[in-house]
Amino acid sequence: MTPPHKHMSEEKELVCYCFSYSRQEIREDAVTHGRSTIMERIMAESKAGGCNCAARNPKSR
Amino acid sequence: MKSTDKITPCACEGGLCSLSAPDGPKKISVRQIGLGLAGLAVWYALYSQLLPFSNFFAYQLLGLDQGSRLGAATQFFVYDTPKVMMLLTLIVFVVGMIRSFFTPERTRKILAGRRESAGNVLSALLGVVTPFCSCSAVPLFIGFVQAGVPLGVTFSFLIAAPMVNEIALVLLYGLLGWKIALLYMVTGLAIAIVAGWVIGRLKLEHHIEDWVRDLRMAEHVMVEEKLSWHDRMRMGGTAVKDIVGKVWIYVVAGSGGNRRHPHVLQRGRHRAGGAGPAQQGRGPGHGAGLHDERHRPVAARDGDPAQGAETDPDRGLYRRGRRRHHVHRLSFQYDCVRQELRSQETGVRSQET
Known part of the structure; x- marks a missing residue:
């Protein structure tokens, strides 16, 4: 359950800038599948060299 | 995706x-x-x-x-x-x-x-x-x-x-x-x-x-x-x-930027009047290296820290600094002794009078 003080924009805030996953999408994915399939996809993409957090993330990491 | x-x-x-x-x-x-x-x-x-x-x-x-x-x-x-x-x-x-x-x-x-x-x-x-x-x-x-x-x-x-x-x-x-x-x-x-x-x-x-x-x-x-x-x-x-x-x-x-380092080092040593702990391991022969090729402080090769300096100018700087330090110390000791003698002399004179 999302706490009432959390704003919708905060929920849509991107966590993964490489593949555009927001906090809400990560939560919905984990609730739907019982595990984080997003993480599995991110890991697979990272192995394939598709992840580039240093360039895409505003915090450069 | x-x-x-x-x-x-x-x-x-x-x-x-x-x-x-x-x-x-x-x-x-x-x-x-x-x-x-x-x-x-x-x-x-x-x-x-x-x-x-x-x-x-x-x-x-x-x-x-x-x-x-x-x-x-x-x-x-x-x-x-x-x-x-x-x-x-x-x-x-x-x-x-x-x-x-x-x-x-x-x-x-x-x-x-x-x-x-x-x-x-x-x-x-x-x-x-x-x-x-x-x-x-x-x-x-x-x-x-x-x-x-x-x-x-x-x-x-x-x-x-x-x-x-x-x-x-x-x-x-x-x-x-x-x-x-x-x-x-x-x-x-x-x-x-x-x-x-x-x-x-x-x-x-x-x-x-x-x-x-x-x-x-x-x-x-x-x-x-x-x-x-x-x-x-x-x-x-x-x-x-x-x-x-x-x-x-x-x-x-x-590595290219560190090319300035030996010059800074020599100036630092010269100002310090000797090779302090921070400078002892830095020989210009190694540029910015804090240690020699075997990763030991250059000065730690033997008892004389001047051995850490790889070039003659460096050794000269170090030894001149050490000499200056000794001279200052001797001068200070001499002043102390002279002051002590003066005070004793003054004490003897006052007793005589």
């Missing part, structure tokens, strides 16, 4: 499914071992010849004077740039291969059910070698909580992973020596272990959102791909290409 297809969970033992590598043998072959050893021998042969080559290049080929600033700076640049690049390439390749053994899935399995303290230490160590970026930080946290990894242990992992970086470790070793590199690693690990332990003691589990806690109850399956040695070597090569390809320019700029 963003499909939400439901993946059918398998019933593998321990919740960790292993998928075989599509191609390549699982065990390392004799040919691969031979190639690896041959590569290591070539690397070592090249590495050991860097110092003689840099001396030859700077002082014989270019004909620069050994005592000159330009000669020392050129020798340092020719020696240090390939040295750091070679160390970086080797370590990044090895770490890339090691990382292939510690996937997030396997790390999660290792840490599941671990108690605090030992779990904090283990997770901090695993944090250094497990590859993950900011994209996977939140899903990884969810996965750890789901697998029953204590919150403090999870945070030790999450703190250590970005804090202790193997590339920074190699650069520190190459540029500043093993003591600084060790200090960096030990400090980073200590912070991660202590912070994770404190978070664990604070019992903050009730702050985890309900939906994440509910996932603990749900069935979870981790899928891990089994890699062949060929795949691991390829991953090591990819890491080298990716990381060395990004940082080489900074290594060259850093």
Whole structure:
């Protein structure tokens, strides 16, 4: 359950800038599948060299 | 990419499914071992010849004077740039291969059910070698909580992973020596272990959102791909290409920038009137090196710190500084004695009168 003080924009805030996953999408994915399939996809993409957090993330990491 | 297809969970033992590598043998072959050893021998042969080559290049080929600033700076640049690049390439390749053994899935399995303290230490160590970026930080946290990894242990992992970086470790070793590199690693690990332990003691589990806690109850399956040695070597090569390809320019700029160092060093020594602890290990022959080619402080070769200086001007500066120091001390002692004698003389005169 999302706490009432959390704003919708905060929920849509991107966590993964490489593949555009927001906090809400990560939560919905984990609730739907019982595990984080997003993480599995991110890991697979990272192995394939598709992840580039240093360039895409505003915090450069 | 963003499909939400439901993946059918398998019933593998321990919740960790292993998928075989599509191609390549699982065990390392004799040919691969031979190639690896041959590569290591070539690397070592090249590495050991860097110092003689840099001396030859700077002082014989270019004909620069050994005592000159330009000669020392050129020798340092020719020696240090390939040295750091070679160390970086080797370590990044090895770490890339090691990382292939510690996937997030396997790390999660290792840490599941671990108690605090030992779990904090283990997770901090695993944090250094497990590859993950900011994209996977939140899903990884969810996965750890789901697998029953204590919150403090999870945070030790999450703190250590970005804090202790193997590339920074190699650069520190190459540029500043093993003591600084060790200090960096030990400090980073200590912070991660202590912070994770404190978070664990604070019992903050009730702050985890309900939906994440509910996932603990749900069935979870981790899928891990089994890699062949060929795949691991390829991953090591990819890491080298990716990381060395990004940082080489900074290594060259850093080594080039240090060309000023010998001059600054001499001025610093001259001003200090001697070789203080901070200056003793820095011989212009090594440019910015805090240590010699065997990673020992240059001044520690024998009892005389002036031996650490590699050029005659340096020795001269050091000895002049020492002489000046002795003269000042003798002068001070002389003043004290003279003052004492005067006061005694005054006392005797007053008694006579």
